[in-house]
Amino acid sequence: MTDLDELRVLVTGGATGIGGGITRALAGAGARVAVQYHAGGDAAAALERNGAGAVVTRAADLLSPDGPAAVAAWAADALGGLDAVVNNAGGMVDRVPFESIDDAFLDRVFDLNVRQAIKVTQAALPHLDASDRASVVFVSSISARTGGSPGSSMYSAAKAFLSTLTRSLAKELGPRGIRVNAISPGTIDTAFHQRHSTPEKLARTRDGIPLGRLGTPEDCAGPVLALLAPTLGGYMTGQVLEINGGQLLA
Numbered sequence: 001m002t003d004l005d006e007l008r009v010l011v012t013g014g015a016t017g018i019g020g021g022i023t024r025a026l027a028g029a030g031a032r033v034a035v036q037y038h039a040g041g042d043a044a045a046a047l048e049r050n051g052a053g054a055v056v057t058r059a060a061d062l063l064s065p066d067g068p069a070a071v072a073a074w075a076a077d078a079l080g081g082l083d084a085v086v087n088n089a090g091g092m093v094d095r096v097p098f099e100s101i102d103d104a105f106l107d108r109v110f111d112l113n114v115r116q117a118i119k120v121t122q123a124a125l126p127h128l129d130a131s132d133r134a135s136v137v138f139v140s141s142i143s144a145r146t147g148g149s150p151g152s153s154m155y156s157a158a159k160a161f162l163s164t165l166t167r168s169l170a171k172e173l174g175p176r177g178i179r180v181n182a183i184s185p186g187t188i189d190t191a192f193h194q195r196h197s198t199p200e201k202l203a204r205t206r207d208g209i210p211l212g213r214l215g216t217p218e219d220c221a222g223p224v225l226a227l228l229a230p231t232l233g234g235y236m237t238g239q240v241l242e243i244n245g246g247q248l249l250a
């Protein structure tokens with residue numbers, strides 16, 4: 001039913017958390033995946049070991065000036081071209097009250113969530129132009145629409161930037177045959193929340209979710225595969241798919 005077979009996909013931050021779920025699902029569906037990781041070397045090695053040749057990995061800091069372009073070039077080289085990019089790497093960095101935000105923090109949140117994703121995608125464009133199954137997926141967040149919770153203003157606004165960028169690029173790149181979509185996860189149980197949320201906060205969140213549980217990386221993977229597969233998502237572009245168990249309904 002799907003045509004993910006041999007799809008050549010770069011997943012940034014593809015070893016751990018949501019990215020790890022996306023990589024495992026892609027490899028299981030027959031795609032070939034180039035995974036960039038940062039601190040997740042052990043997870044990357046396990047993916048490569050279990051991937052039966054479908055997964056290759058490389059360490060890179062996407063905050064380094066040349067990191068994003070080098071990752072895109074490596075992925076295209078390793079896979080013999082690129083059909084898709086999943087811009088998953090990102091993070092809140094820290095919870096900081098608005099009045100305490102300085103230039104260094106603002107730069108770090110913007111660079112980690114927005115600038116590197118722009119640069120990875122720009123560097124991948126010549127390869128996507130050469131593909132007849134080309135698409136890009138950004139990873140936004142429920143906080144792009146809700147504004148997030150206290151201390152996450154820059155992160156939430158950065159994710160809103162990605163949601164808007166998704167719509168802009170869908171218009172600009174559609175005529176070149178490149179679809180551009182995003183997923184917007186709700187509260188997904190990963191290391192992200194071990195760093196930024198207390199167990200009490202997570203329990204309160206869970207109690208307000210109609211499906212009665214937090215999300216998992218696997219919950220995010222299916223919609224990404226649908227967006228990437230031309231037979232499933234081939235007429236979808238400029239869309240931001242909400243994956244949140246009913247946490248936000250509007």
Ligand SMILES: NC(=O)c1ccc[n+]([C@@H]2O[C@H](COP(=O)([O-])OP(=O)(O)OC[C@H]3O[C@@H](n4cnc5c(N)ncnc54)[C@H](OP(=O)(O)O)[C@@H]3O)[C@@H](O)[C@H]2O)c1
Binds near residue numbers: 012014015062141184
């Ligand atoms: N969890 C949620 O509830 C939630 C909700 C909405 C959106 N999101 C978004 O989903 C994406 C994945 O988050 P997650 O929940 O899976 O949390 P996570 O485990 O913290 O994932 C962050 C990812 O970004 C990578 N990364 C961090 N700094 C990097 C750097 N300097 N250079 C390259 N890669 C770097 C990490 O790679 P390593 O692990 O290899 O260091 C990791 O794969 C993020 O964009 C996050 O903002 C998460």
